[in-house]
């Protein structure tokens with residue numbers, strides 16, 4: 320048995336591509352339909368009500384593309400708006416619980432830091448999962464508001480002084496806390512991994528939610544006979560603002576050339 324329909328993935332912008340990159344590795348035969356809400360990024364500074372409204376629209380768009388499952392490749396939606404998926408006709412995967420489980424598996428000293436958007440940090444969603452699995456863990460939550468605009472602007476080089484200074488300021492409390500494991504609780508943040516490790520040192524394990532989530536999706540598809548076994552995958556990308564800059568950035572972030580013809584603009588408010 321096999322289901323040839325695509326996997327639907329969405330995020331507020333470019334960040335979800337860090338999850339797509341992991342899906343390419345874990346499930347190389349799957350078609351992917353990606354929606355990046357580039358016209359409304361960031362989500363993480365908005366109210367829960369607005370984030371839920373956006374998440375519902377993003378999910379409905381992917382449903383209209385006839386996907387077989389949906390991944391909220393967005394820490395913010397996963398933290399505060401996962402319930403918008405309750406009525407979806409297809410399975411739904413979020414990124415918070417998989418990252419939290421991976422962190423519990425990785426920590427040696429029980430000190431886990433979580434960095435994310437304002438909305439994610441306020442929700443304490445990672446902390447709840449961590450403490451349910453490891454009640455004596457110590458958890459530090461830190462929002463890093465400027466990381467998303469930096470990444471969307473294409474500023475993520477670990478040699479860039481502005482990037483290093485920004486990362487260093489936000490991560491000072493993490494360093495002082497003595498965490499040995501850091502959850503990159505926003506899917507934009509793995510793009511800053513090199514800069515983050517330069518500041519914190521290689522001995523702090525960085526948890527990329529995409530890796531653990533891609534693994535969980537693979538187990539689900541294979542376990543239910545729904546994996547696509549055909550060998551020529553097709554990927555389509557949709558954005559809610561002009562596609563040009565997305566094409567350029569996505570090619571860099573995914574490490575492979577994205578054909579501009581496969582990136583289309585969607586009027587997400589008028590589906």
Ligand code: DGL
Nearest residue numbers: 334361362363394395506
């Ligand atoms: N990449 C998203 C996340 O994981 C969204 C960031 C934002 O739009 O603020 O939280």
